Amino acid sequence: MTSITKITPETELDIELEALKDDAATQRALDYYLKPAVSQPPQEKKVFVVSDDVSQEEAMVTACEYLRCGVSMVHSAADTHQGAHRD
Structure with a gap:
């Protein structure tokens, strides 16, 4: 039977990873891929959208x-049995 030996990781790799750990670019990348809600602004909910070439007065009219x-x-659906006409 073979004995189980513990494999030690390379120390050079650990030093490189530790150097990247506090890097601002690394944090932004992690936030972008792992926390999309943090990276993206919340979407504004709109009831309807008016075209830019329409004035406010025209939209209100x-x-x-x-x-x-x-x-x-x-009104016409409610008054069909009475025959009343309303505008």
């Missing part, structure tokens, strides 16, 4: 028109 159409549809 369009939003109001959509709301007006939605309210009109709800």
